[in-house]
Amino acid sequence: MRKAFLLGAALVAAPAIGQTRAGNQLAPKSQAAMPRTPGIPYRPTGIPDRIVLTPAADASRGAAVAWRTDPRQTQAVAEIGVALDSPGTARDKRQVSGTSFPLDAVNGPSIYHQVRFAGLQPGTAYVYRVKGADGWSEWLPFHTPAASPAPFTFLYFGDTQNRILEVASRVIRQAFRSTADPALVVHAGDLVAQREEKAHDDEWGEWAAAGGYNYATIQQLPATGNHEYVDVPGPAGQENRLIGPHWQPSFTLPRNGAPGAEATSYFVDWQGVRFIVLDGTSALDLGTLASQTRWLDATLAASKARWNVVLFHQPIFTCARPNDTEELKAAWKPIFEARGVDLVLQGHDHCYSRLTSEQGRDASNRARAAGRVQGPVYLVSVVGSKMYALNDRAATQPDRVAEDTELYQRIDVDGDRLTLRSFTATGRLYDGFRLNKRRDGRNRLEVLSDRPIDTRRCAGNVGPDGFPCTARGR
Template sequence: MKWLLAMLLLGTCTTALAQEATARQPEPNTRVPQGVMRYAPSGFPDRIVASPAQDARTGFSVAWRTDTTVGAPLLEIVVAGDSPDMGDQRRITATSVALKTENGSAHHHRADVDGLQPDTLYAWRVQGDRTWSAWHHTRTAAKASAPLTLLYFGDTQNKNVSLTTRVVREAMRHAPDARLALYAGDLVSGGDGEDDNEWGEWFEANEVLPTSLVVAPAPGNHEYFEEFEDTPQERRVLGAHWPVTFALPGNGLAEAKRTTYWFDYQDVRVVVIDGTSALDLGTAKAQAAWLDQALASNPHRWSIVLTHQPFFSPREGRDNVPLRKHLLPVISKHKVDLVLQGHDHVYGRLKSPPPVFVVSVTGAKQYRLSDEARRTMRPVAEDTQLFQVLRFDGPRLRYEARTATGRLYDAFDLVDGGERGKQLVERDEDRIDERACTRAETLKGRTDRCWE
């Protein structure tokens, strides 16, 4: 009798769990309930992020946010020490820009720090209204021959706190020595009336990363919005958050000054291009000329081009012809090593020698692969959140793509053979099997996506 009762209870629980799973609803893009002001600015500094100067050996820049009571606040910096008394701090006055959003009016601040010593750990903090942030640590870039570890993230975009957080934590656990983080655009979704909440969630999801590493993002199409939508005057316009959220180098193309830039970090030159501007605003040819100059003057062994839209798209129905027409010849001419991309919300590495073209995704939105991608790329993945760890050590670059749980998905080495050029060496050991989407549709009934 007891056995029968237990079985009946188990059956009831199983049925309830099955019904709960069947009734599962799509998760909202942010965790902020309607009518709640979760990310209002205050006198306490927040959204603090360090970015590299053009020469990362001698400087970096910091952006942060407060309410409008704070204007032209200070950044204090000193060589980090073991005692709480680190000595006299150097003070730098920030510039401030106002921004009004659904969370109220804020001031966004920028301080540019120069004249630093290479490979030196600095402690720094930023000012608010009668208060300061914590002291943060940033180490300047070392000499070119020193080993370097960096992180590369594809689109974060959706449900950042809910599902990006775990990937960032896993990335920092696998690469505690990383000094630089590259983001391939679409950091947020935008255009939904809660842009500021999304940026608040991006910073919350990234936790200590933006103040422990220097951050270099590429702009994505979701950092833009459609002005005069559905009219003859419709056009792409850069969103108000992008220019004030990051303190990026000001060496970009005149026609895309706030969204293109380059910098040197040890033995690597990183050049960031703006695919949205190239495709939708007609700057592809001008960006190609600017990219040619930035790569021609590269004195380092390695080069990376960071962009949002892929040159070779792994998603069905996308074909970014102007990128290949104008910018690809420049990349080939200068023998760029890596082209790191996002936008298509799958994983794919083009089967080719250097340059190596990679598309990856970090966030929750997941698309489906095209048949062309399955023929021309290896490995590929659907329904998989990823981060990438890149380690540069003299003539060898080691690349790893890992899943949200840290499992190895893709790995290769680029080895510089001098006059023989750079060779790609596959590393197949310990990789997990190829991942494919097994869902017929999303919770919203979309068959063209795997998750959203």
């Protein structure tokens, strides 16, 4: 089936690049004038590319895939079966069809395809492949999770956004290279810049190239950032935020989100962890705050998971900006606390922060020493090259901060223990803590005894590596 690009009811339909919904030109000059990746490596062909695997809401029973081809492949067709050790492709192989979306961009006309694999068996190794006019992709392996709690590891990436292939890719690849069999990757928004930096389609090409086959074989959970939205002038000159045209075709997400933000909010259950993804931009700018807040509360209330992890872009507590994101803080923080959210993973600020108490680091240390339980732990991190200077509160409020530093996180979930480690681009341990869940569901936080490297901050104009500090705002 091939159909027009369609978004959730209250989200505005996103046009293909170069066109508005009415078919008018959407700032085509600005796209044409944007810097391009040399050599046009991202032109669509008859071989599938930009293949991204995503989980179903019950990941143990379903998965989904999105990919891109040139326009000759008009049907979304994939094959899937149980993986074999022999080269005989797969057992119980079946063909599955889905939905195709045309998308015109600076690299030429393309078609994105989406297929959902339903009726999968928990804890099973599968292979799948997807079709283009000139041939199939390779067979791509993945695992479904168990239907009940079991240990697993996932990765958390802050904003990749800037110089994605040139600089951010080394962090992404270090994460995959150093982590044994990660089950999932969560992206805290601003996967791309979608501003005056580079042609949008080249950025999405870079994003796919940076992760490569890892994005096709490990389930991805993306959150939108403000940069996943484009600003389109309205008839009276006002700015309208529209989800960028690549978002929905690129990610075949569960359709179980908040009313009004169906394309960008969702939840997934994975071996005893409920991942809840919110859309801060839609909440702040598109009037879905109340809807997302109700949905968040209901989704947490219904959760039977031992751990609840929430992912979105604009941080409740900022490490770079003068003020916290007050609207989200007022609406969502009380729910995180009342419903026992364990981790809040965020981006947007282009610095690193691990915050365990709004009252500050000393208060948090005192509370821990007195045996108090730990509420939600708030993380902010960044993968890409854009860096913001830490704000004044960063000196005393978060437990651990960094500036001018690219990082990734590895999170290990094992029964009543959840361990988060932050690593730098070169793979050095920067921060680490463990949440130990008590029988009553509340946590104690233990700072890992592994000795991390020293705090990384700029000193005046000099960065922590002795080169000019790249953090803006200093």
